[in-house]
Amino acid sequence: MGEYVVELKNVTKRFPGVVALHNMQLAVKPGEIHGLIGENGAGKSTLIKVLTGVHMADEGEIYVHGERKVFKNPNESAAAGIACVYQELNIEKLLSVTDNIFINKWTKKGFLLDYEGMHKKAAEVMQSLGQDIDPRKAAGTFGMGVQQMIEIAKAVLIDAKMIIMDEPTSSLGEKEVKQLMQTCRELKARGVGILFVSHKLEELFELCDRVTVIRDGEYIETRDIQDWTNDSLITAMVGRTLENQFPKEFGTKGECMLKVENLTIGGVLKNVSLEAYGGQILGMSGLVGAGRTETVRAVFGADPIDGGKIYIKGKEVHIKSPKQAIAEGIALLTEDRKGQGLVLAESIRTNLVLSSLKRYTTGLFLDEKRIQESGEGHIQTLRIKTPSIDEIVGQLSGGNQQKVVIGKWLNSEADIYIFDEPTRGIDVGAKVEVYNVMNSLVKAGKCVIMISSEMPEILGMSDRVVVMRGGRVMATVDRDSKHFNQEDIMKAAWGGSLDD
Amino acid sequence: MTKKKSGSGFQMGTLLALVLMCVVLSIANSNFYSYANLMGILKQTAFNAFLAVGMLLCLITAGIDLSVGANAVFCACVMGAMNKAGVSSGVLMMVVAILAGGVMGFINGTLLTRLHLPHPFVSTLGMKNVLWGLALMVTSSQMINNFPESVQFLGKATIGGFPVSFIVVIVLYVIMHLFLSRTALGRSIYCAGGNMEATRLSGINTANVLTFCYTMSGIMAALGGIVSVGRSGICNGANANLPYDTDAIAACIIGGASFTGGKGTMIGTMLGALIIAVLRNGFALMSIDSAGQNVVLGLVIILAVFMDVVRAGMEAKNRRMAAAAKQEAEEKEKVAK
Secondary structure, three states: OOOOOEEEEEEEEEEOOEEEEEEEEEEEOOOOEEEEEOOOOOOHHHHHHHHOOOOOOOEEEEEEOOEEEOOOOHHHHHHOOEEEEOOOOOOOOOOEHHHHHOOOOOOEEOOEEOHHHHHHHHHHHHHHOOOOOOOOOEHHHOOHHHHHHHHHHHHHHOOOOEEEEEOOOOOOOHHHHHHHHHHHHHHHHOOOEEEEEOOOHHHHHHHOOEEEEEEOOEEEEEEEHHHOOHHHHHHHHHOOOOOOOOOOOOOOOOOEEEEEEEEEEOOOEEEEEEEEEOOOEEEEEEOOOOOHHHHHHHHOOOOOOOEEEEEEOOEEEOOOOHHHHHHOOEEEEOOOHHHHHOOOOOEHHHHHOHHHOOOOEEOOEEOHHHHHHHHHHHHHHOOOOOOOOOOEHHHOOHHHHHHHHHHHHHHOOOOEEEEEOOOOOOOHHHHHHHHHHHHHHHHOOOEEEEEOOOHHHHHHHOOEEEEEEOOEEEEEEEOOOOOOOHHHHHHHHOOOOOOO | OOOOOOOHHHHHHHHHHHHHHHHHHHHHOOOOOOHHHHHHHHHHHHHHHHHHHHHHHHHHOOOOOOOHHHHHHHHHHHHHHHHHOOOOOHHHHHHHHHHHHHHHHHHHHHHHHOOOOOOHHHHHHHHHHHHHHHHHHHOOOOOEOOOOHHHHHHHHOEEOOEEHHHHHHHHHHHHHHHHHHHOHHHHHHHHHHHOHHHHHHOOOOHHHHHHHHHHHHHHHHHHHHHHHHHHHOOEOHHHHHOOHHHHHHHHHHHOOOOOOOOOOOHHHHHHHHHHHHHHHHHHHHOOOOHHHHHHHHHHHHHHHHHHHHHHHHHHHHHHHHHHHHHHHHHHHHHHHO
């Protein structure tokens, strides 16, 4: 038996066009709570999926108690004693707690299921996790904390040697977090290894024995918790050299195009205020779930708001639908371009005019000649690689699809362009072309808002940055401020305050 | 200017199937290829062709309207009730019928878009039963005849043997074809069916688009109801139970529409409606009873959907192969550099 309950050595995982993990290392001891931390896109999810057998590593080895293992599917990983409590819980809300715990592992008495025995065992396991509940009740009748315990009970029931917890506290209240930490410590005392993935530094410091930092799919460092500090963790997470891949050009700051005051959506956004100017790019930084997308969707009328005021060019507006927002001169390029940006089964021709059908209508009918001309124009200026304007958009590459989305919104002739993660999943060349579109918009005096989770992109392209966390604006940083650097913006995104 | 290429291959196949059926039937039965019989087929097609227009709009939005048949019978019965109550103006009857059908369609659309019922399958199935009951209520469960000539004109009249109802169908289909392919609203309907959220976020009021489709479906059903009165001379609330909806769905699906939305054309639907009418006519000529008819029609629908699935699978495979080939070529290019 080795020193570690689970050990990963030199694991590499490639996806078409991306190396998601490169020579990844991880070693979790029995009876240890091991923190795992990294920026968005650092490779945490891929790492978890390799451990749970969802993905197979292309190179490298996985050892469980010193024994080499190859996981072809999640069942083999579970059989080796690795369990995972995902951020999105796998709870059948209508089934009883017992059914959830024993799913696919039912015990039988003769031909029938032995519910008496299972209820008893379920009650025992839940009690050992500090939950004195009736396992006959439907799982959905309990709160998130208990539902999470049901997932942990599943792991306990299969006698898991290591339990992975992916952002386990993100949907819990304060009291439930305390209970969860207590449970983690008890599991630790039983000799179970816990891999605790979290965005919250204070939780890592409170709970973990050791913490591993990963960045851009690479292993950075593992240290005992007392050897880490807030600052050293953040530096390890973001510490990369900034290459000048950002062809930033400056416009002249114009009037305040968009002003948001105390925008509130119950449980999602709290008093969000920001200003965006013509001739400038306003970057929106923060972790996933910080409320950036929710803010711009609310401004765009895609989701209803509970309170707050929105001004466009100094005039208060009450936007209730995307249609109205477009009429007010706002364009929103959504993060999920396949799900929300494009009609994949339709042609480039149709997608390009989707937001401006009225403008391309002459009399009763669509003016196909004008659509054709402007479409060909967009294909040329945006350099959309396609055999023809009638190509189905679903057949284009990610970068070209994004260019179609951009073309669609250029057609709407807006004043305020909101880009939500505009370069996610597209190659470097296409990224530069997207930046150049932003540059030309800014130079034409338009207002650009760019949500990005990539710090270099935020710093490379923004004139000003709004940093959000937990549905609030934490800081607003100008390009010439001393806080306009990775460490300070990251600090704000992780909940720290910036002094002046 | 090249138009949409996808789907036209399938319509070629549909046309071929129709021609083939006609050839086989001409050989099998000498009566088939007579002018009277062919005109009879067109007359029969008209009713289903009206219902299929509304059904197609709903199918393109990835929805369905299972109440079209019951709505048509209900509208016919509304005219019957007016007739019985002594209303003499045929025009008034038809106007009221079209209004009634439109209102019922509007209710379907409202249930879906404003009350957010999950899928129109459920709400329109409910409406089908409501309309069936209402049709019987307004007529006191009696058949009504002796409609004014103006009401019967559309379903009964012919020009040189050619049914007026089918002329109206042709005109309607041409207009609807232009509407679907050449207007902003028409394009919005396809886009809403292809990706509802992307369409909404592009500033199109998708709720209104859907409501429009269901209202149109109701109006088309009413037209079908008027035709049915002309053809049979009566209205009968009990008919609301007949599988008119299935025939309309079958016409659309055979014509290339898909339950997943975003697809379907007027030309294809016309071919689909003709195929069904020819099939039914062929059965009658060869004295196959309705039990046998039902079995074969059911199989044809399943076959059409199966072909849709196979076609989608093949398209996806071709796309993957093309993408893989492209990637390979790019990698080779990189290596060459």
